Amino acid sequence: MAADPAPAALDRLVIRKPDDWHIHLRDGAMLRAALPYTAAQFARGIIMPNLVPPVTTVEAAAGYRDRILAALPEGMRFTPLMTCYLTDATSPDEIERGFAEKVWIAAKLYPAGATTNSHAGVTDLATIAPVLERMERIGMPLLIHGEVTDPAVDIFDREAVFMETKLLPLLARHQGLKVTVEHATTAEILDVVRANAPRVAATITPHHLVINRTHIFQGGLRPHLYCLPVAKRERHRLALRKAATSGEECFYLGTDTAPHPVGAKESACGCAGVFCGPTALQTYVQVFDEEGALDRFEGFASLRGARFHGLEPNADTITLERRPGRVATCVAVDDTEVVVFRGDETLPWTIGRA
Numbered sequence: 001m002a003a004d005p006a007p008a009a010l011d012r013l014v015i016r017k018p019d020d021w022h023i024h025l026r027d028g029a030m031l032r033a034a035l036p037y038t039a040a041q042f043a044r045g046i047i048m049p050n051l052v053p054p055v056t057t058v059e060a061a062a063g064y065r066d067r068i069l070a071a072l073p074e075g076m077r078f079t080p081l082m083t084c085y086l087t088d089a090t091s092p093d094e095i096e097r098g099f100a101e102k103v104w105i106a107a108k109l110y111p112a113g114a115t116t117n118s119h120a121g122v123t124d125l126a127t128i129a130p131v132l133e134r135m136e137r138i139g140m141p142l143l144i145h146g147e148v149t150d151p152a153v154d155i156f157d158r159e160a161v162f163m164e165t166k167l168l169p170l171l172a173r174h175q176g177l178k179v180t181v182e183h184a185t186t187a188e189i190l191d192v193v194r195a196n197a198p199r200v201a202a203t204i205t206p207h208h209l210v211i212n213r214t215h216i217f218q219g220g221l222r223p224h225l226y227c228l229p230v231a232k233r234e235r236h237r238l239a240l241r242k243a244a245t246s247g248e249e250c251f252y253l254g255t256d257t258a259p260h261p262v263g264a265k266e267s268a269c270g271c272a273g274v275f276c277g278p279t280a281l282q283t284y285v286q287v288f289d290e291e292g293a294l295d296r297f298e299g300f301a302s303l304r305g306a307r308f309h310g311l312e313p314n315a316d317t318i319t320l321e322r323r324p325g326r327v328a329t330c331v332a333v334d335d336t337e338v339v340v341f342r343g344d345e346t347l348p349w350t351i352g353r354a
């Protein structure tokens with residue numbers, strides 16, 4: 001007797017419109033270039049405050065939100081959810097005011113010097129204890145770039161050392177504080193998140209699901225795969241894929257799309273950041289497909305992040321199709337361009353027409 005035929009592969013997936021819980025949109029010409037790609041994929045998104053100068057006040061955040069909305073092309077919809085950049089001087093009252101006035105929905109912790117435009121960040125977590133206490137009291141989430149900044153710590157260990165020396169004590173000191181570990185890159189931090197859920201969650205980027213640290217050096221140095229936290233060993237990539245596709249409530253989508261002009265990446269000292277926004281959903285859905293977890297994609301992309309932030313999921317839907325497609329190798333910005341992550345590949349999944 002013939003075996004049962006394999007179930008037909010799902011070629012079309014209709015899910016609620018996703019949200020991106022970690023986006024760098026920048027400002028000016030870069031904002032105008034990057035925003036349409038994000039708005040084509042996501043209904044809402046958390047906007048990172050690491051502009052120059054950083055977004056540290058309610059007024060600055062409201063002004064930035066207005067500039068984002070003004071840059072939105074005719075006919076496109078997108079809701080920017082703003083954040084406050086924490087510094088040693090942040091006042092608990094300012095934090096609470098922006099949250100109460102619904103200007104920002106979270107605050108972002110950059111350890112000073114940890115990543116792009118983080119120099120004004122926090123030098124010592126003890127300094128911001130009153131801010132964290134206030135956030136805990138009002139239910140405002142803390143978003144963390146979780147790497148130590150000591151140049152003597154091996155770059156591949158900076159997330160693990162942050163976890164041991166900063167994150168675990170912080171979670172113990174502030175037991176009611178909601179925390180998102182952003183762009184998680186190590187197996188161990190995923191376990192810490194699991195152990196502290198539901199008040200702790202993690203976002204996972206598309207690139208950390210498909211590249212490991214060896215890819216950055218494959219055949220030569222590939223600056224467009226360099227971001228922070230830097231991609232780790234293969235075992236960590238596999239752990240991230242397992243977590244993202246597991247259906248666990250504490251893991252959700254955050255692309256960390258981070259455009260930089262090509263000259264700043266292809267340089268003697270290239271900066272950190274991967275411009276993954278234009279191919280984000282295509283990459284994520286491919287991973288879920290490869291892991292046999294397409295039925296869990298909507299939870300990761302469209303439901304859990306909203307739940308963590310106390311928002312309703314989007315009512316609109318988006319269609320993803322198993323149909324080869326290319327997006328764009330580069331995006332023009334003024335007289336330069338930004339290289340798109342996987343923009344030179346034909347991707348197996350495509351965003352369908354609405």
Ligand SMILES: NC(=O)N[C@@H](CC(=O)O)C(=O)O
Pocket residue numbers: 024050115116117145226227228229256258259272273274
């Ligand atoms: N991820 C990065 O490598 N870069 C981000 C900053 C960040 O999220 O750490 C950027 O702003 O370029």
Ligand SMILES: [Zn+2]
Pocket residue numbers: 115145182183228229
């Ligand atoms: Zn970061």
Ligand SMILES: [Zn+2]
Pocket residue numbers: 022024048256257258
């Ligand atoms: Zn980022």
